[in-house]
Amino acid sequence: MCGIVGLHLKxxxxxxxxxxxxxxxxxxxxxRGSDSAGLAIFSSPLPPGRFRYSxxxxxxxxxxxxxxxARRLAEELTAATGQPVECERVRPDGVVLAAGDDVDRVxxxxxxxxxxxxxMGFGRSLEIVKDTGSPREVCERFGIADRHGFQAVGHxxxxxxxAVTIDHSHPFAPTQDLAVVHNGSFSNPSTVxxxxxEEGITCITDNDTEVAARLIGRELSRGGDMHAALKEVGNxxxxxxxxxxxxxxxxxxxxxSFACKPLVVAETDEYVAITSEYIAMTxxxxxxxxxxxxxxxxxxxxxxx
Amino acid sequence: MAALATSSTQELGPITGTSVIxxxxxxxxxxxxxxxxxxxxxxxxxxxxxxxRHNLAVGLFEHLDIVIDGHAGYFIGGLxxxxxxxxxxxxxxxxxxxxxxxxxxxRGGASACAGxxxxxxxxxxxGSASSRAGIxxxxxxxxxxxxxxxxxxxxxxxxxxxxxxxxGNALGDSLYEAVIYVAGEIASxxxxxxxxxLTQDDVDTVRRLVELTGFxxxxxxxxxxxxxxKQLYNFDALKGQEY
Numbered sequence: 011m012c013g014i015v016g017l018h019l020k021x022x023x024x025x026x027x028x029x030x031x032x033x034x035x036x037x038x039x040x041x042r043g044s045d046s047a048g049l050a051i052f053s054s055p056l057p058p059g060r061f062r063y064s065x066x067x068x069x070x071x072x073x074x075x076x077x078x079x080a081r082r083l084a085e086e087l088t089a090a091t092g093q094p095v096e097c098e099r100v101r102p103d104g105v106v107l108a109a110g111d112d113v114d115r116v117x118x119x120x121x122x123x124x125x126x127x128x129x130m131g132f133g134r135s136l137e138i139v140k141d142t143g144s145p146r147e148v149c150e151r152f153g154i155a156d157r158h159g160f161q162a163v164g165h166x167x168x169x170x171x172x173a174v175t176i177d178h179s180h181p182f183a184p185t186q187d188l189a190v191v192h193n194g195s196f197s198n199p200s201t202v203x204x205x206x207x208e209e210g211i212t213c214i215t216d217n218d219t220e221v222a223a224r225l226i227g228r229e230l231s232r233g234g235d236m237h238a239a240l241k242e243v244g245n246x247x248x249x250x251x252x253x254x255x256x257x258x259x260x261x262x263x264x265x266x267s268f269a270c271k272p273l274v275v276a277e278t279d280e281y282v283a284i285t286s287e288y289i290a291m292t293x294x295x296x297x298x299x300x301x302x303x304x305x306x307x308x309x310x311x312x313x314x315x
Numbered sequence: 316m317a318a319l320a321t322s323s324t325q326e327l328g329p330i331t332g333t334s335v336i337x338x339x340x341x342x343x344x345x346x347x348x349x350x351x352x353x354x355x356x357x358x359x360x361x362x363x364x365x366x367x368r369h370n371l372a373v374g375l376f377e378h379l380d381i382v383i384d385g386h387a388g389y390f391i392g393g394l395x396x397x398x399x400x401x402x403x404x405x406x407x408x409x410x411x412x413x414x415x416x417x418x419x420x421x422r423g424g425a426s427a428c429a430g431x432x433x434x435x436x437x438x439x440x441x442g443s444a445s446s447r448a449g450i451x452x453x454x455x456x457x458x459x460x461x462x463x464x465x466x467x468x469x470x471x472x473x474x475x476x477x478x479x480x481x482x483g484n485a486l487g488d489s490l491y492e493a494v495i496y497v498a499g500e501i502a503s504x505x506x507x508x509x510x511x512x513l514t515q516d517d518v519d520t521v522r523r524l525v526e527l528t529g530f531x532x533x534x535x536x537x538x539x540x541x542x543x544x545k546q547l548y549n550f551d552a553l554k555g556q557e558y
Binding site: 268269272274287288289290291292302304306307 | 366367368369386388389405407408426427445446464465466
């Protein structure tokens, strides 16, 4: 069992509230999974040509030491990449860097400067937070309730098919401004993983959701729209899934043909809320008058900004 | 599948026994169920602010009149043997699961597995129910005013389903002795399910259920009777021989 939550704010004025709205939602879904938790937070985009990198460092340090370490890292990467690199945020697990959009170059120099560093996600709007532990602990540790943004998706994990590590936890964010969370279990991830590898797309874990995320990423990178990308998941992948997928432009859901895993959507003039269970959205303002429904099997729903 | 419709607050009937209000904002689910278990038969209870809370009013053995005033979560009224429960809102998965007797009435819609495995009693859903409604029914009654989702009545062994709207794919797959009445369209029948001629007994059964539920949009003479063709009852060693 796992829990998924998503919140897509339609009204720009609510952006300062994103964190305080999503934190109780993901906390509530701790009942469906408490070994790991993660969030993708989408906030104001960086200028064209600039990406945000969510970097986990092997030795992030604490307080002043972490601040100084982050500053030093930004300076080193500025010199190494020949483009300005700034530290946007120092986190308990590392840093969020603003750097150029040559991802391969930035990652190469980052890993050279700090061996063992991991980029968990990148893009103009996207920041990835994920860790082992309960969603409440993770939200408190990363100060989620104070975060601004226009959209977030989150996941609470009860691992059934691969190890409990930060790398195995959701969201998976393999391409620019893409985040995927999943409740369910795929039955043919190895087959699809091998197919992707033949195309040069490599998974970093043996997690089944990572395969689906990379498949969606491949489709979107090829210029396909979200609807087509999720259709391709249905074509290629077998198993039980409720997938919640977000980019900087949209949020989308799809369930397998048996609708084995739960999903509830609530829509108001102000937001679209998506959760495994209705109870996880009852903390939202105006939920009493929201249009609440369950997506049918294989129905693809996409909400765009 | 379920459109989880909201419904207006139902007025309480005449109060003769103890009358109690339990507030989900003040009490845990366990405290609420313990309080319900401590009430004398005939008590009237209103559970307020359910806000999608799971497992409310489960495993109760006395006759109680319980109103859950709002939307509720999973397993509402499950394992009950006595109470009459009304939910003024929608419910999540498995409402009235394994019900033994009594009634669970949902004024809104229900998510998946409504009335799953119920042995007796009646689960009434005024809105639509999602997939697998009445799955593995063992003698209870599941009545849905609106539509039901795919694989409803799957492996239902005994009891009755009444569907006031349309049925999704694979209705009544691998049915045993349960009978399903459908007023609307059937997307597809499941394996070994077939439509049979309606008898006077069937019409009488449906009329009784229409009176009980208040689903007067259903015309008892115009429903389809879905039952088992009984071709899957026994393993046929001579059939096919290709495994």
